[in-house]
Amino acid sequence: DGGITQSPKYLFRKEGQNVTLSCEQNLNHDAMYWYRQDPGQGLRLIYYSQIVNDFQKGDIAEGYSVSREKKESFPLTVTSAQKNPTAFYLCASKGTYSNQPQHFGDGTRLSIL
Amino acid sequence: GENVEQHPSTLSVQEGDSAVIKCTYSDSASNYFPWYKQELGKGPQLIIDIRSNVGEKKDQRIAVTLNKTAKHFSLHITETQPEDSAVYFCAASKNDMRFGAGTRLTVKP
Numbered sequence: 310d311g312g313i314t315q316s317p318k319y320l321f322r323k324e325g326q327n328v329t330l331s332c333e334q335n336l337n338h339d340a341m342y343w344y345r346q347d348p349g350q351g352l353r354l355i356y357y358s359q360i361v362n363d364f365q366k367g368d369i370a371e372g373y374s375v376s377r378e379k380k381e382s383f384p385l386t387v388t389s390a391q392k393n394p395t396a397f398y399l400c401a402s403k404g405t406y407s408n409q410p411q412h413f414g415d416g417t418r419l420s421i422l
Numbered sequence: 423g424e425n426v427e428q429h430p431s432t433l434s435v436q437e438g439d440s441a442v443i444k445c446t447y448s449d450s451a452s453n454y455f456p457w458y459k460q461e462l463g464k465g466p467q468l469i470i471d472i473r474s475n476v477g478e479k480k481d482q483r484i485a486v487t488l489n490k491t492a493k494h495f496s497l498h499i500t501e502t503q504p505e506d507s508a509v510y511f512c513a514a515s516k517n518d519m520r521f522g523a524g525t526r527l528t529v530k531p
Contacts, residue, residue, distance in 0.1 A: 313465075351511065351523040352466075399465050407517050408454035408473055413465030 312336065315400050315414035321422050322387065322394060330385045330417045332400035341383035342401040342411060345369060352399065358383055387419060395421050424449040426514050428522025436530050441502050443525045445512035446494040452514040455488060455495050460509045460524075469510075470497070502529045 313334045322328045334341065340359050344352040354367030358377040372391025377383055383402075387394045397418050401411040425448040435441050447455075453474040458466035472479045472486045472495065479486050483502075488495040495514075499506055507529045512522040 315465075349524075349526075352521045401465075403519075407515060410456045410468045410471055411513075411519055413458075413467070415465045416463070418463075 313400060313402055313412055313414035315398075315417050317417060318415070320417055320419045322419060323422050325389045327386055327388050328419065330387070330398055330400075330419070332383045332385065332414060333381055334383075334400075334402040334412075335381060336402055336404075336412060337380070338402035338404050338412070339380070340403040340405075341377070342403070343367075343373070343375065343383070343385045344399040344401065346397040346399055346416075355385065355398075394419055424452060424514055424516070424518065424520040426512060426520045426522045428512050428525060430525060431523065432526045432528070434528045434530065435502055437502060437504060439502055441499045441506070441527055441529075443497045443510055443512070443527070444494060445496070445514070445522050446492075447514040447520075448493065449514070449516060450490075450493060451516045454515040454519075455486070456513050456515075456519075457484075457486060457497050458511045458513070458521075460511065462508075466511055499527075502527075504529050504531050 316331045342357045343355040353369050356375040358364035374386045397416050399416045400414045403411045428445045456471035459469045460466040483500045485498045509524045509526050511524050513519050
């Protein structure tokens with residue numbers, strides 16, 4: 310089955326710790342995205358990547374970092390600089406053309422210990 | 423850049439009634455408008471989309487209308503069922519996709 314897999318489903322972070330959220334897709338999509346969703350809120354774009362080895366900041370990139378070494382993978386690191394990391398994190402991917410939908414994973418819920 | 427506004431933020435209907443969610447967008451160059459349904463603890467799932475060369479699209483109980491002149495589009499769900507209860511997001515895209523803030527739909531049995 311083609312799709313996007315996010316892991317883990319739940320993640321806990323201690324103060325001062327970096328944590329990495331995994332996102333893998335087997336849809337052969339070029340573009341990948343990371344969003345943050347707070348309770349009762351919409352989707353805010355953290356980072357996106359249109360192609361391997363290239364990525365751009367979204368609206369709320371501070372305190373986060375990404376890499377795109379492989380087409381299938383777009384991991385997100387939540388650094389200790391992100392002071393309010395508790396949220397639901399969603400990864401998405403999209404095909405080449407602009408008028409195509411983004412396909413989402415089932416998210417990772419990050420909480421502070 | 424694109425800005426998408428979505429209304430209402432919450433909507434409660436009786437089972438069997440219709441539900442309508444409305445969105446407006448700011449960038450007249452946007453040409454693709456998907457709608458997503460998000461259930462609790464899951465990622466948004468595409469339920470229907472429309473491109474700017476079409477004014478209306480239907481898929482069983484779900485329909486979307488697009489008014490390019492007024493820059494607004496709407497989701498219509500007929501004969502609502504309790505399993506339609508979820509958060510619905512609209513989006514508008516030319517190159518970058520922008521999402522509305524979401525509508526929490528509750529269908530009461």
